[in-house]
Amino acid sequence: MASARVLHTLFEQQRHQTPDAIALRSDTETLTYRQLDQRANAMASDLLQRGVKPKDVVGIYLNKSPNLIVSLLGVLKTGACYLPLDPYYPHERLDYMVNHADARLVITDNAHALTLAPSHREIVDINQIDLSVQATHTLPSVSEEQLCYVMYTSGSTGTPKGVMVSHRTVVNYLAWMQSAFVLQHDDVVLNQSTFSFDVSVWEIFWPLIAGASCAVITEDAKYDPQLLAEFMHRHQVTVAQFVPTALRVIVDAEVLSRCTSLCHIFSGGEALDQTLVNDLSLQYPGKIHNLYGPTEATIFACHWLCQPGAEEKIAPIGKPIPHAIAYVLDEAQQPVDVGESGELYLAGDILAKGYLHAEKLTQERFVDDPFSRQTGQKMYKTGDWVKQRVDGVLEFIGRIDSQVKLRGHRIELAEIETHIQALPQINHAAVILEKRSENAAPSLSAFYVLRHQKHIDIQEIKAHLAKTLPFFMVPSHFVALEKMPTHPNGKIDKSKLCSCINN
Template sequence: MLTADGPVAGSPPVSLHGLIAARAATHPQATAVEHHGVTRTYRELDDESTAFAKRLYARGVRPGDVVAICGRRSPERVVAVLGTLKAGAAFLPLDPAFPVERLHLMLTRVAARIVVGDSAGIARLAGVVPAYTYDGLGPAPAAAGTLPAVDDPDSLAYVIFTSGSTGQPKGVALTHRGLDNVIAGHRAILALGPDDRVLQFAPFSFDGVVFETALAFGAGATLILAEDDELLPGDPLAGTIARCRVTYLGAPPSTLAVTPDPGVVPLATLLTAGEQCPPHVAARWRRPGRRFFNAYGPTETTIWATMELIESDEAPAIGYAYDGVRAHVLDDALHPVEAGAVGEIFIGGVQVARGYIGEPALTAERFVPDPFGDGDRLYRTGDLASVAADGRITFLGRTDDQLKVRGHRIEPGEIEWRVAALPGVRDAAVAAVDVHGTTRLAAFYVADSGIDVAAARAAFRAEMPDWMVPATFTRVDELPRGTSGKVDRQALATAQVAAGTGPPAGRPAADLVEQLCRIGAGILLVDRVGPDDDFFDIGGNSLLAAHFVVRLNSELGHKVPLSTVFDRRTMRAMADTLKDRTHA
């Protein structure tokens, strides 16, 4: 049987909130969290999270409940996560940048007891469930006494929502047992220590943020918090790494591709995941004295399931499972494939989630009985791979239509039915299009005439996070289909790239505005960019903005800050800013 049982043995399991108490007892003055000069020691973090748990208890939160947390990166948000776990509840991380409708749907789906957050986050959620700011819960009541014992490893730890195939997101229920195994496994594999400084890069709605928190506190290290604009791909992220003396960074390959390596700072451990890592990205970031890991794992298997240390310039594999995780590559009959053959990845072991909240049929479809276990289940990933004789796994693609955009999993059905519901649209499909090494979402529709793209984007943004809003809407006479009748998404993506090459790069520009329009069209792979078109309304995102700045710097011969694209947005406004800077 060809499986990939991890060769690295982990340490004994310990809970995330238990790590804080243990570290506070042995190193109370060590810095646990740092955010622009504001710090929390391990003792302060332990005391504050215990008091937070008591305040939650006084508000009626009990073991098994779900507490939603909505706010920007801050020490208070970390306290809220730990305090929720200490109260025996599970936390639901909510990104305050998400559309209100989607946030409300998530709160309702998990039947959250309360929601806590900063004032901006809470303002968008009041009225759905009881909502409080972090300090609005009131003082910890003396009568709260001792908190209930929280020692059931199979209890719910947190819920993460992913894109759904039926038009709505689905909530994945993760347990303490799985999270504890992640902590133990990565203490052994990554071997971080108290002197490390872990950057919290992942968005709050993404399970990477759980990993970063667990990794830092599992090592007794410092968790570094920064603002969103300080984590933008390119110079902003590189500057934050250097300024904050970051020693550990986890980021998708598309972010690393446009970010200069700070080089001189002690960035000793790098982890990339969420997308296939191109060899040239690995080659650029590998260096003596730095360990570079490639990781793989669906949300349904508690963050990561396999990992490999990249030690050569060949295409990185996703490696081996670690202790407590079993990775099988199976055929359609759930039989192990031969070495070198292609099959589907199935994940088993203690990190497999409970399932999807409120969706028993979907849970039964994706979480199947383990033919090799003793009453266990396997999560059917839908990912294709080959496995070597020693168990090393190489990712090869998908068995279904699921897309990966900027590290996020997207079910096309959730978006396609919304495009098809637009006035006059008879049929619709979406595809992931590679643009300068980053992936963007493109929508294609069949209609007698064009749609109001601006109105369509506004409607999408009111209901979906930014990374699920199509960058382009293209009218086609018909959708290409294969012999099975399924939409050929690869044909759509290829046609989009071929059609949208932009004006010739060498054509002389009459003025700076025209030059910016030409460069912008080439970056966005569209035929034309107008002087007053908003870069982000015509297909741009943070990664493409970083590519745009690199091209501007190369062709214009002077440094253009990334903030110029975000602040000015149109080519005319950018040109005015650049002219002012040149004449200053």
């Protein structure tokens, strides 16, 4: 008997309660809970027949669609975990992930099968599976400690690292979301995040275990604010999530006024500028939430309900959610005083099981928790600088690895970015330390995107920064961009900023 603390079991329980309710919506297809479960069972049966076993890793290489979600559920029902393979990733990276994870097979379609690099893995074309048949295999028992997914994130060495996340911590997170925000059966949650970004886990599975609907938008439409707004209006979306960079584009397009059904907007993955919160509130009357957490802490670990008009330049990341514990520690891993800054460590029943096939790295980042009364407990070293207020609210300062040294001074790049973005003419800013030529000394370069129909002189930016920052923190170079280069998950890709200068 599968545990009730397993993701697909919770979906199955909901399927028995509301079999004819709409589970998935898209512009091409609508599936009820009964239909989705039947297709997922057929998928699971096919995978079991191909030799997939509990605890295997199964790669999924598909664009966002109802078939993608059928595949996710089908894999979980076999007792295996899924490995997201984003079609927008370079082939070399995909091949590394498939081989490093030792994926049993890869589910794809005929549009993508030929683009996979040779990996000596079985390639399964989902279009060749008859998803209309009744399942012929008995589904295995699955425990909450088994892996739900392995998700690869960027590694500081340049090699991606696979984060192993169990059913238990995913269910803990979704249980908090449902208790905090209570999806009703008529709610519709937008699935716009790429499934290689862990936010997609709650976009897909939160509605499916709560009896609500998941609305799946195509990759093309999600990047066009007009098409995105039309989709949300057409499907009466009530809950949506965007990284701040994407949210700024949507706000600037002034399309949210037509999304009258929208009640909750969640944002995470980057620092949330308070100016963006204020601008968003002028178009959208619902609630705005800031979520914080690394993949290693199972999606998000902290929550803050944003207040339009608040004095902070950056929205706080809030307080830990249930099952999560936050420590603000100094370099000796001792608590800092309230109001002092330190590194954020996360603990509790939210942590991933570590990194796949990377014991040493796991030991470096998941360290013993000296504050726990239970032996063997771990805490995760986030690499983020935060400050804890008297009321317990955490304020994000920046990444430790975004600190640089310039002429002997330690500089927090995020602090400079915050001050540039405080100018009313500027939407986004990103700052890097670079050498413009082989023999040149390192210098700070700032990249910025203007608000619609706005203009600013570089001397005005420098004068503004000189009022609040020491001279060595004022960038030497300023580059205006039409838009920031981004990763597939929507976050700013700072590695591409240098090429913006050359172009």
